Amino acid sequence: MNNESAKKLESVLIRIMDEMRYLNIDSKYHGVNKAINILKNSNVSGYKNISSCLLSDGRKLYDNRDSSERLDFLFDQAYELSDKMS
Numbered sequence: 001m002n003n004e005s006a007k008k009l010e011s012v013l014i015r016i017m018d019e020m021r022y023l024n025i026d027s028k029y030h031g032v033n034k035a036i037n038i039l040k041n042s043n044v045s046g047y048k049n050i051s052s053c054l055l056s057d058g059r060k061l062y063d064n065r066d067s068s069e070r071l072d073f074l075f076d077q078a079y080e081l082s083d084k085m086s
Contacts, residue, residue, distance in 0.1 A: 009050070009081040010039045016074045025066045031057035050082045
């Protein structure tokens with residue numbers, strides 16, 4: 001895993017948070033924030049947890065019907081990048 005991949009993933013996660021704030025649903029979901037903190041702190045041992053954080057929020061978004069096409073697209077990008085990191 002290189003620093004470039006971590007920066008790309010962090011960028012996508014920040015865009016997810018921006019979209020969630022726009023939809024006024026950011027306070028319901030904490031996995032994305034956890035993943036961002038893992039990346040910001042360069043916690044390499046925590047990289048393996050990023051996928052589970054994202055999957056948890058993705059399932060909750062779907063179950064609560066809070067998702068949008070834009071969020072689905074961004075989450076797909078984040079899943080792909082996090083899979084490459086683990």
